[in-house]
Amino acid sequence: MVTKTEFISYAQNMEDVVLGRLVALVPNGCFIDVGAGHPILENVTYALYLKGWRGINVEPMQREVDMLCAERPDDETVRAAVGATMGSVTLFEAPSENRGATTSDAAVAADYEAAGETFVAFESPMVTLSSLLEKFQAGAVHVVKIDVEGMELDVLQSADLQRHRPWVVVVESTEPNKPTSTAHIWEHIVLEAGYRCTLFDGLNRFYVRTDLEDVAALLSVPANVFDHWTAARTADLRQEVAELRASFREAETYALALESALADLRAENEKASDKSRKPFGRART
Numbered sequence: 001m002v003t004k005t006e007f008i009s010y011a012q013n014m015e016d017v018v019l020g021r022l023v024a025l026v027p028n029g030c031f032i033d034v035g036a037g038h039p040i041l042e043n044v045t046y047a048l049y050l051k052g053w054r055g056i057n058v059e060p061m062q063r064e065v066d067m068l069c070a071e072r073p074d075d076e077t078v079r080a081a082v083g084a085t086m087g088s089v090t091l092f093e094a095p096s097e098n099r100g101a102t103t104s105d106a107a108v109a110a111d112y113e114a115a116g117e118t119f120v121a122f123e124s125p126m127v128t129l130s131s132l133l134e135k136f137q138a139g140a141v142h143v144v145k146i147d148v149e150g151m152e153l154d155v156l157q158s159a160d161l162q163r164h165r166p167w168v169v170v171v172e173s174t175e176p177n178k179p180t181s182t183a184h185i186w187e188h189i190v191l192e193a194g195y196r197c198t199l200f201d202g203l204n205r206f207y208v209r210t211d212l213e214d215v216a217a218l219l220s221v222p223a224n225v226f227d228h229w230t231a232a233r234t235a236d237l238r239q240e241v242a243e244l245r246a247s248f249r250e251a252e253t254y255a256l257a258l259e260s261a262l263a264d265l266r267a268e269n270e271k272a273s274d275k276s277r278k279p280f281g282r283a284r285t
Helices: 014-023 045-050 060-071 097-103 108-113 129-133 150-155 183-192 213-218 232-277
Strands: 008-010 030-034 054-058 076-078 087-093 120-127 141-146 168-172 197-201 204-209 230-231
Touching: 008 014, 014 045, 014 054, 014 168, 030 129, 045 060, 076 204, 087 108, 087 150, 108 150, 120 129, 120 168, 129 197, 141 204, 150 168, 150 183, 168 183, 183 197, 183 230
Parallel strands: 008 230, 030 054, 030 141, 054 076, 141 168
Antiparallel strands: 087 120, 168 204, 197 204
């Protein structure tokens, strides 16, 4: 069984374990999740949601939007892509087995299709990151997470980080399905806005405002044993095992009760048989 103090991770690369350290500083924090995807599976902000944080989920795919609205009613969900300007953009929707690969890059979609996956073009509303940050006072957003499959430069160019001052910016910083870094394309925007990179976890870069030394210290090491965390699937398996053990104990108790009842019946039958075999009294002469 999972203990009360154990942190359950739902994210793909334990990003939520690292960000979960902020809960001690801010019990009711705020996030903007750009490219939210599924509301639970491989989601970076769901664990924070369970801890009491709330925010805006931005997602262009309708199926995921519907699930986000259903599973996370206390968040705001915006059906849109995030880009350099307000308007619309053509996206290429990934198949069900690889939903996170949805992209605005036709070349990336073509590479996937060459490998046998079918992508479908669709038009999505597009908003700027500044338009989302403007819903909050400066500094009120604690985490901005960006997972946009190649649109990182457009997203970051659309935000005035020096004015809006979110505490932490987390950017998926490799090419889709490759370890090749893309940070050289867009990182200067974040650094010039007064942030420093505190952690690269192999997939994402974590940036913290230079004036938040306590936050930078918290987000400077990857997820580790001292975070007391477990993956959601492991927690589910533990729960399943616990339920199976409970069912087994119930079945075992029931079987013992049946054996006891059967023993009682056998004893009664033996008594009845003894009485039927007992001779009657002799007749008087």
